[in-house]
Amino acid sequence: MVSSTAPDLSVRIGSLTLKNPVMPASGTIAEGMTQVIDMGRLGAIVLKTITPDLRQGTLPPRVAEYRDATLFSIGIPSKGPDYLLEHTLPAYAACDAPLIASVSADTAEDFGKLAAYISDPRIAAIEANISCPNLKADGRAFGMDPEATREVIERMVAATRTPVWAKLTPNVGDITVFARVAEEAGAEALIVGNAILGMAVNAETMRPRLGNVMGGLTGPAVKPILLRMVHQCAKAVRIPVIGCGGITCGEDAVEYMLAGATAVQVGTANFIHPHTMTEAVDWIAEYCTRHGLSAAREITGALRPLHAPATAPTETV
Amino acid sequence: MPDTALSPAPEARAGFPIEEALCEIVSNDAVNAEYRLMIARAPEAALRARAGQFFHLLCPATEAGQPFLRRPMSIYRIDRARGEIGFLYKVTGKGTRGLATLRPGETLNALGPLGRGFTLPQGTRHVMILGRGVGLATMAPLARLAAESGAAVTAVLSARSPELVMSRAELAAAGARVIEVVDTDGSSAPEEMEPHLTALHDERAFDYIATCGSNRLFRLARGLARSWGITGEIALEQHMGCGLGMCYACVIPVALPGGGEEYRRVCWDGPVFTLEEAMGW
Ligand SMILES: Cc1cc2nc3c(=O)[nH]c(=O)nc-3n(C[C@H](O)[C@H](O)[C@H](O)COP(=O)(O)OP(=O)(O)OC[C@H]3O[C@@H](n4cnc5c(N)ncnc54)[C@H](O)[C@@H]3O)c2cc1C
Ligand SMILES: Cc1cc2nc3c(=O)[nH]c(=O)nc-3n(C[C@H](O)[C@H](O)[C@H](O)COP(=O)(O)O)c2cc1C
Numbered sequence: 169m170v171s172s173t174a175p176d177l178s179v180r181i182g183s184l185t186l187k188n189p190v191m192p193a194s195g196t197i198a199e200g201m202t203q204v205i206d207m208g209r210l211g212a213i214v215l216k217t218i219t220p221d222l223r224q225g226t227l228p229p230r231v232a233e234y235r236d237a238t239l240f241s242i243g244i245p246s247k248g249p250d251y252l253l254e255h256t257l258p259a260y261a262a263c264d265a266p267l268i269a270s271v272s273a274d275t276a277e278d279f280g281k282l283a284a285y286i287s288d289p290r291i292a293a294i295e296a297n298i299s300c301p302n303l304k305a306d307g308r309a310f311g312m313d314p315e316a317t318r319e320v321i322e323r324m325v326a327a328t329r330t331p332v333w334a335k336l337t338p339n340v341g342d343i344t345v346f347a348r349v350a351e352e353a354g355a356e357a358l359i360v361g362n363a364i365l366g367m368a369v370n371a372e373t374m375r376p377r378l379g380n381v382m383g384g385l386t387g388p389a390v391k392p393i394l395l396r397m398v399h400q401c402a403k404a405v406r407i408p409v410i411g412c413g414g415i416t417c418g419e420d421a422v423e424y425m426l427a428g429a430t431a432v433q434v435g436t437a438n439f440i441h442p443h444t445m446t447e448a449v450d451w452i453a454e455y456c457t458r459h460g461l462s463a464a465r466e467i468t469g470a471l472r473p474l475h476a477p478a479t480a481p482t483e484t485v
Numbered sequence: 486m487p488d489t490a491l492s493p494a495p496e497a498r499a500g501f502p503i504e505e506a507l508c509e510i511v512s513n514d515a516v517n518a519e520y521r522l523m524i525a526r527a528p529e530a531a532l533r534a535r536a537g538q539f540f541h542l543l544c545p546a547t548e549a550g551q552p553f554l555r556r557p558m559s560i561y562r563i564d565r566a567r568g569e570i571g572f573l574y575k576v577t578g579k580g581t582r583g584l585a586t587l588r589p590g591e592t593l594n595a596l597g598p599l600g601r602g603f604t605l606p607q608g609t610r611h612v613m614i615l616g617r618g619v620g621l622a623t624m625a626p627l628a629r630l631a632a633e634s635g636a637a638v639t640a641v642l643s644a645r646s647p648e649l650v651m652s653r654a655e656l657a658a659a660g661a662r663v664i665e666v667v668d669t670d671g672s673s674a675p676e677e678m679e680p681h682l683t684a685l686h687d688e689r690a691f692d693y694i695a696t697c698g699s700n701r702l703f704r705l706a707r708g709l710a711r712s713w714g715i716t717g718e719i720a721l722e723q724h725m726g727c728g729l730g731m732c733y734a735c736v737i738p739v740a741l742p743g744g745g746e747e748y749r750r751v752c753w754d755g756p757v758f759t760l761e762e763a764m765g766w
């Protein structure tokens with residue numbers, strides 16, 4: 169029997185209620201995962217970014233390994249929106265979890281058109297991947313320019329009734345500027361954030377280790393950076409922030425939530441331990457019980473000050 | 486020799502056909518200066534592996550630290566009767582050095598079985614296996630699959646020098662006729678091999694060729710298959726992230742029938758591709 173004291177893991181992301189705060193990060197799961205874990209146990213299923221056109225992605229090799237991180241340069245291999253609607257969505261139809269699409273395009277206008285095109289009752293929200301490094305523009309992306317960010321989100325919000333989430337890039341100076349712009353433009357939630365632009369070199373061959381020279385740094389090594397950004401963004405906006413970067417277990421997820429995240433996304437960890445997400449859901453429940461919390465949402469922003477507020481002894485005689 | 490059942494695997498039970506299998510190491514010994522053979526007791530899901538499929542192995546930490554990603558390794562032996570799987574691997578870097586430290590009784594975390602294996606055409610009577618180096622590991626279960634479906638197997642093993650010819654015993658035990666060619670006497674040169682293989686074909690016609698491990702052998706195999714009007718397959722490798730078709734790191738270009746080319750995932754669409762799709766490297 170489920171005890172009446174089992175914690176409520178549900179969280180609200182804008183107009184959606186998710187049964188728990190754990191979901192995959194875009195581009196890090198595909199149909200193969202349904203053969204390993206019960207994807208229906210997740211708060212949501214975020215699908216890989218698609219573009220309006222068909223794309224092959226970058227030249228291999230596409231992955232380089234570091235001690236606690238990976239550098240991937242995949243580009244956005246995309247089979248286009250029709251493939252999403254006809255093949256990808258049915259592949260998850262049996263999973264009892266809302267599906268979140270992710271889109272990218274060359275122009276803000278095309279972001280809007282693509283969002284309209286894939287507005288479908290089977291899609292619960294659409295992420296705007298404005299953060300994926302546009303490697304052709306020397307790694308610059310829409311998400312590195314506040315005005316381009318605003319335009320993309322406004323166009324998408326105008327084009328669809330499906331909730332729009334903005335996925336920010338960490339490759340900027342002050343990320344809170346982008347968080348506020350995305351909120352003003354109508355995003356219902358922020359994902360903070362995408363991969364950190366990096367590069368890998370092989371000293372012996374004197375060549376780059378990736379076909380594309382540059383790639384996105386992901387995995388546990390990036391967690392402190394993204395955790396800090398989530399904390400900053402959560403204080404800067406009212407909409408929910410979804411933490412993403414280097415999460416490998418439930419404890420990492422709770423750290424993000426304490427720092428201000430309402431939910432989390434797991435990326436690279438899925439490649440190494442495919443049960444990471446489902447185990448994180450269980451861990452969060454156990455954490456709530458251990459800390460006497462009746463609901464996981466109580467964790468969000470519950471970070472306590474390290475030092476007691478400065479009640480300086482100014483009135484000493 | 487193990488009594489290996491390699492006929493097409495029983496239908497995966499409803500649920501999760503791919504598992505993070507925790508396998509107890511039975512043995513993990515050097516077979517020569519470079520290669521090691523690791524045998525592990527595996528759960529049922531892992532034993533459903535088929536010839537040409539692979540596992541994604543979590544490699545133990547060494548003094549160089551914990552290898553962050555898993556490492557792909559072809560299934561070399563599947564012994565359903567004893568409940569064991571085996572890997573033949575070359576110690577090359579951090580990951581495989583970590584694998585070499587596993588002792589009997591310790592646990593190997595093997596995600597799989599993964600990928601699309603070899604498909605013998607219906608009614609195949611004579612299979613040619615053309616392999617070189619560690620790629621031959623992939624071929625041993627194919628020889629068993631062929632033998633069990635009633636086909637004869639001729640395995641041509643290519644190596645730098647005779648000491649390095651791998652899998653000789655495993656293939657012979659699977660019932661294959663084994664022919665070795667080596668660099669040291671020039672017999673492994675494609676110009677030398679072609680008339681030799683043609684003579685074998687004239688003696689008893691081949692109807693399927695499988696190859697791996699060498700670009701020269703791939704070109705030779707494709708040329709022979711075309712001129713004999715038969716089909717064939719090749720097992721390919723690429724650096725991997727997930728092994729589950731999710732990250733798109735492991736792509737290689739394949740030739741499309743109508744012309745042009747397209748990227749495919751070695752881990753999910755392969756690692757076995759037809760000789761006509763494969764592009765060489
Ligand atoms: C489908 C498949 C089946 C394989 N089967 C076997 C086998 O049965 N026996 C065997 O000895 N080897 C096999 N390999 C190659 C084996 O995966 C690599 O030798 C191994 O990953 C090297 O890891 P490392 O850390 O020791 O070496 P490092 O060179 O330090 O590896 C660094 C990185 O490069 C990757 N890498 C290096 N070489 C290869 C390669 N050839 N293919 C793919 N990734 C590579 C590693 O996975 C790792 O991420 C197979 C590869 C694939 C793709
Ligand atoms: C192989 C790979 C592919 C990715 N593809 C996408 C993508 O299509 N769209 C996107 O918004 N982010 C993509 N990302 C970024 C992830 O969604 C996530 O933001 C990033 O990996 C950081 O999380 P992690 O450290 O948990 O991996 C990808 C990451 C990886 C490793």
Ligand code: FES
Pocket residue numbers: 724725726727728729730731732733734735736750751752753
């Ligand atoms: S290794 Fe991830 S798709 Fe093949």
